[in-house]
Amino acid sequence: MTHSNSSRTPRAAVRRRPGWSTLAGLAITASLSLAACGGGSDDGAAAAAASAGSETAKPVKLRVSVVPGAQVAPLYVGSEKGFFRAEGLEVKPEILGGGASDITSILNGDMQFAFSNTVSLLVANSRGLPLQIVTPGSNGGTADTKPWNGVVVKAAGSVKRVEDLAGKTIAVNELNNIGSVTINAALRKRGVDTSGIKYIEVPFPDMNAALDAGRVDAVWENEPFITQALSDGGKLLLANYQETKPNLIPAWYFTSKPYAAKNKDVVARFTRAMNASLEYSQSHPKDVRAAVQKFLEVPKSVADRMALPQWSTARDASTLSMITGLLKDQGGLLKKDPNLDQLLPQAG
């Protein structure tokens, strides 16, 4: 290192005066925080200005936070089909990394809309965060649809039947979230004792490797990893969304209450365009398969085979109340009751 530099020290020692370092430190800290504030408010102003000039020539630019996965394909399909342009909107999907929170991005105005799962939204609402759902993000389907999400085990492993999951270790992407909550609910419906199940956290892309290596007995995963697992000696054991509740809504598009109050028109247009995209995607699997390949890096061979998520547009409050009940049952995951009328205003 270029650290040691003795030639200068004697002079420095002679002229040493205390106090300067503190002063300089304060000055720099102050200027840094001022710069920080400036940047933030500029962004807010720009967003507000963009949304003010609504139906005129320039489309309203919206940043929408999404997760990497086929669930958000309708946003891309709808953009390509021009559903958003027809409403005077220009959506830019932003795929957040693990180090950024969609709810934070919505609250600080960085994004105008976001896609997040039901449990995260309920927990945020119960903590008093001003969030508002605009429309469903995906749909868990029914017993008649091919599951795009579920618990996978090794076909040759020790877990043969659903009942064998009692006391086993299951990997979920996030503890105490939609995965474990619905797995517990589905298992209890089948009369399985869930008290001894151990959940551990594994990122989705690493699930199959964890199962392979025997680090866990079962993994909870989405497509395309289910398709990959099935072709590598895996077995889909439990479709926990469907079994918890037919047409369960595991995730939603939402915005912040302050944004919704200021931009009623934009929210209504986004909701219409989003619903058109959801409906179109539900009935046009070919377009969805093309979109996941084009925008979400799914290889063609997998995109053509994987089970696609289901989508619906009904703002079905029953999922919210049911999951609220499950969260309360399963050991106090909610400190306070969420206010569902606030989270999902039926009028708007």
Added chain:
Amino acid sequence: MPLLRKSQPVGLRLATGATADTAVRARLAAPQWSHGALAVLGTMLAFELATRLELLPSRYLPPVSEMLSALADRLGQPAFWEAVGQTMQGWAIGLAIAFAVAVPVGIVVGSSGLAYRALRPLIEFLRPIPSVALIPLAVLVWGTGMESKVYLIVFAAFWPLLIQTLYGVQDVDPVAIDTGRMFGLGRVQRLVRIKLPSALAYVATGLRISSATALILAVTCELVMGAPGLGRTINVARSAGSLDVVYALVIVTGVLGLIVNTAFGRIEKRLLRWHPSQRLDTEGC
């Protein structure tokens, strides 16, 4: 090895006496680049074999040939070049800002005993903070886009440049300074004519270190926050189980790093042809 040696102060490099030796040996042996190319090819071949023979699980580590074919596939896609552009844009802006701020600050702090004593504790406190630890703050204040990326790159790239400039200015040959003084050069002239040229080698090294740091931070921010660019594409490909694409893009980030480092090494050589630090050492980098 030449990389490492060059970042050392001039005195140290001369003292080791190894430079002249290597230069002679380099002249006798085959062209320099052939060694590097051979090592790269050998490594790729070893990986290819290891995965083909399933010594390494090919499901989680695709063979090199598959990575390269995924890479070739990407090269024809506009989205790939857009991502490269986004990464390099953040890199360039961040590095430029860091340079524009760190070098003047380094000159001032390095030339003034008072400023140096005042700021040293602060510098020593802020410098070791990993930029990545500031991601939550950046996301909160600037969101997940270019601003956050640039802020974190500037923070990381600033310190090597500052420290190098600072020490460069301080580490001027005292005989040269005294000579200048004897010839009647004033404070400003001594700075411009003696200190700055002499410090230039340090600044150039700082720039090369910072350019690599800036690239690391650019990709990290994209991976962790989701700022648009190569890092984000890596994350998306990972979430889609496209491991060949993941590794193809990882190779791209490595190549970018190599290009950046080589480019700055070349510039350094050109600009500092006259400088003692460049005189003995003729091998490429």
